[in-house]
Amino acid sequence: xxxxxxxxxxxxxxxxxxxxxxxxxxxxxxxxxxxxxxxxxxxxxxxxxxxxxxxxxxxxxxxxxxxxxxxxxxxxxxxxxxxxxxxxxxxxxxxxxxxxxxxxxxxxxxxxxxxxxxxxxxxxxxxxxxxxxxxxxxxxxxxxxxxxxxxxxxxxxxxxxxxxxxxxxxxxxxxxxxxxxxxxxxxxxxxxxxxxxxxxxxxxxxxxxxxxxxxxxxxxxxxxxxxxxxxxxxxxxxxxxxxxxxxxxxxxxxxxxxxxxxxxxxxxxxxxxxxxxxxxxxxxxxxxxxxxxxxxxxxxxxxxxxxxxxxxxxxxxxxxxxxxxxxxxxxxxxxxxxxxxxxxxxxxxxxxxxxxxxxxxxxxxxxxxxxxxxxxxxxxxxxxxxxxxxxxxxxxxxxxxxxxxxxxxxxxxxxxxxxxxxxxxxxxxxxxxxxxxxxxxxxxxxxxxxxxxxxxxxxxxxxxxxx
Numbered sequence: 001x002x003x004x005x006x007x008x009x010x011x012x013x014x015x016x017x018x019x020x021x022x023x024x025x026x027x028x029x030x031x032x033x034x035x036x037x038x039x040x041x042x043x044x045x046x047x048x049x050x051x052x053x054x055x056x057x058x059x060x061x062x063x064x065x066x067x068x069x070x071x072x073x074x075x076x077x078x079x080x081x082x083x084x085x086x087x088x089x090x091x092x093x094x095x096x097x098x099x100x101x102x103x104x105x106x107x108x109x110x111x112x113x114x115x116x117x118x119x120x121x122x123x124x125x126x127x128x129x130x131x132x133x134x135x136x137x138x139x140x141x142x143x144x145x146x147x148x149x150x151x152x153x154x155x156x157x158x159x160x161x162x163x164x165x166x167x168x169x170x171x172x173x174x175x176x177x178x179x180x181x182x183x184x185x186x187x188x189x190x191x192x193x194x195x196x197x198x199x200x201x202x203x204x205x206x207x208x209x210x211x212x213x214x215x216x217x218x219x220x221x222x223x224x225x226x227x228x229x230x231x232x233x234x235x236x237x238x239x240x241x242x243x244x245x246x247x248x249x250x251x252x253x254x255x256x257x258x259x260x261x262x263x264x265x266x267x268x269x270x271x272x273x274x275x276x277x278x279x280x281x282x283x284x285x286x287x288x289x290x291x292x293x294x295x296x297x298x299x300x301x302x303x304x305x306x307x308x309x310x311x312x313x314x315x316x317x318x319x320x321x322x323x324x325x326x327x328x329x330x331x332x333x334x335x336x337x338x339x340x341x342x343x344x345x346x347x348x349x350x351x352x353x354x355x356x357x358x359x360x361x362x363x364x365x366x367x368x369x370x371x372x373x374x375x376x377x378x379x380x381x382x383x384x385x386x387x388x389x390x391x392x393x394x395x396x397x398x399x400x401x402x403x404x405x406x407x408x409x410x411x412x413x414x415x416x417x418x419x420x421x422x423x424x425x426x427x428x429x430x431x432x433x434x435x436x437x438x439x440x441x442x443x444x445x446x447x448x449x450x451x452x453x454x455x456x457x458x459x460x461x462x463x464x465x466x467x
Contacts, residue, residue, distance in 0.1 A: 016068060017059045019130060023122045024090070025055045031114035046103035047111060050094040057093055062086050063271055067123075080124055087119050144172040148207045150198065150225060152179040152186075156213035159239055162256035174205045178213075195224055202232055212238040212263075231395050231402040233321045236263045266407050267444035275446060280380050283453075284373040291367065298329055298355075298364065306333055306353045311368055316385035319408045324377040326385060326409075327368035331356030369411045381449040382410025383437035390424070398431045400438055407441055412456040414440035414448075 028051040032040035040047050062068065065086040091112055098104040147163070149156045156178060163171045175190040177198060192201045201207065210229070214222055229236060238261040253260050268276050288295075299310045311327050318324035332351040352360065359365040372378040378385075383404040386394075395401045415421075415436035424430045440448070 016127070016130060017062075019126070020062060020067075020123065021055050021058055023126065024058050024119050025051065027118040027122055028055070028115050031111055031118055034118075035108070035111050035114050043108070043111070044103070044106040046098050046101075046107050049101070049103070050098055050107065050112075053097050054090045054094045058086075058090050061089050061093065063274060065089070066270065079127075080120075083123050084120050087116050087123075090119075091116050144170050145208045146172050146174040146206055148175040148177070148192075148198070148202065148205070148210045149173055150177045150210060150212050151214035151218075151221075152176045153213065153215075155215075155239055156211075159211060159213055159256065159258060162258070166256055171209075174207060175201055195221070195228060198225075198228055199232055202234060207234060209235045209237065211260075212236065214238075214240075216240060230400060233402065233405060235265065237261065238263050264403060264406060266441045268407055268441075272444070272446075276379065276444075276449070277376070279446065279449070280373050283380055284370040287367075287370050288374075294364075295367065298359065298367075301355050302330055302353075305355050306330075308333070315388060316409060317388065317391060317405050318377050318385070319405065321402075321405050324372070324385075326372050326378065329359055329365040329368060331360045331365045363412075366411055373411070377408070379408040379410045380412070381440075381452045382408050382413055383440070384413050384416060384433075385409035386424075390430070394427070394430050394434075397427055398434050401430075401434050403441070404434060404437045412452060413437065414452060417452055417455045417459075 028047075029040050032038060032043060032047070036043065040051065065082050067082060067086055094112065095104065095107075098107045149160060152160075156176070160173050160176075163173055173189060175192055176186060177192040177195070179186060179191055190201065190205055192198055202210070210232070212222070212225065214225075216222075237255070239255070239258060240261060253262060302310050308330055310330060312330040312332075313325045313327060316324055316326050331353060333353055356365070369378055370380075373380055391402070413436075415433045418436055420429070420433040420436060424433060
């Protein structure tokens with residue numbers, strides 16, 4: 001059975017983080033042996049303090065330099081620059097610490113220079129070996145990212161050849177579109193003859209990334225592909241012909257030395273996403289600890305005023321289309337739901353209980369979703385999760401609707417603080433909400449989250465559109 005990258009990558013990254021800490025720690029001891037022919041324990045105490053402090057802090061600093069994400073598809077020179085920069089940043093924090101605790105006079109600068117040099121060499125030499133070992137142990141295809149190339153002209157063939165040459169980088173071209181004849185390099189690769197078959201091929205071949213190797217001049221094809229891929233929840237990268245490349249607003253990266261434009265990566269991808277997740281967990285834990293008396297009170301009132309459970313679970317789409325169960329305080333009487341038709345709550349809905357009217361109007365029914373945030377299924381701020389029936393109804397009617405699911409759904413969001421709450425009974429209402437959700441995904445910042453949370457705390461508990 002094939003293991004997807006989404007399952008395997010966190011384990012690999014955790015192992016590499018641990019190895020990096022161990023290498024940094026060992027190189028500190030080795031530097032003392034090489035420079036002074038003695039153990040670091042025989043040097044001034046500040047050396048041990050600096051070593052422990054820097055090694056403990058190194059995973060966080062390395063993350064800031066993309067050392068846990070930037071190895072796939074990067075050149076050796078680029079890796080060296082990233083690694084050296086990260087190591088120097090770690091050493092700099094050690095110097096700052098020694099200055100603050102007034103131990104800088106006893107700290108050997110030569111020891112730190114040896115330590116930095118040895119650490120850079122160790123990481124540069126050992127990291128590829130670790131990746132190769134993991135790939136071997138997992139039979140390579142378990143950790144390789146399966147790729148579909150759309151446009152197999154000169155650019156498509158070139159990026160394919162580079163991917164094969166840099167096989168250690170972890171990309172496997174599994175399917176192509178735009179090749180009229182088979183050759184040795186494409187003999188074992190699926191050929192997708194028609195554009196309309198691409199979405200189905202993504203699922204069939206377990207594609208995890210799409211590379212668009214099309215020129216700017218092929219505008220009509222690009223427009224068709226854009227419409228076809230609106231509901232495809234995988235990474236999409238455009239590898240344009242640089243001779244025709246103009247000024248574009250999308251983020252450009254380097255892949256095997258070629259310019260690549262990320263077309264649908266949210267602003268929370270990479271390091272910002274880790275920052276957001278850490279904030280979510282801390283904030284949610286604080287909320288649950290502070291509001292547990294309110295949780296208990298609401299639970300008791302719900303239980304004694306109407307028969308049925310305290311909590312109500314609903315199936316929604318999480319990040320990248322993963323099915324999740326979100327929690328709410330039950331606000332309606334027990335009733336049998338029609339799975340083929342979604343009956344939204346209306347202003348005078350007879351199904352809503354007396355306490356349900358209050359908690360729905362004040363959004364207190366959403367509070368249990370902080371447990372979803374702690375589980376990593378939701379975020380405090382993000383696009384609100386819609387009913388599955390809504391997804392099917394609007395995904396082909398509202399532009400970029402499914403791209404809302406490139407990030408975790410939120411308890412509150414940019415659309416909600418602009419009054420787009422409650423019933424979405426028309427296509428216009430949904431399109432307006434999606435417009436704000438996409439704006440949030442594209443322009444996210446931690447400060448933006450804080451503003452949304454502050455507004456929700458002050459004003460979000462009362463809204464005439466929520467019922």
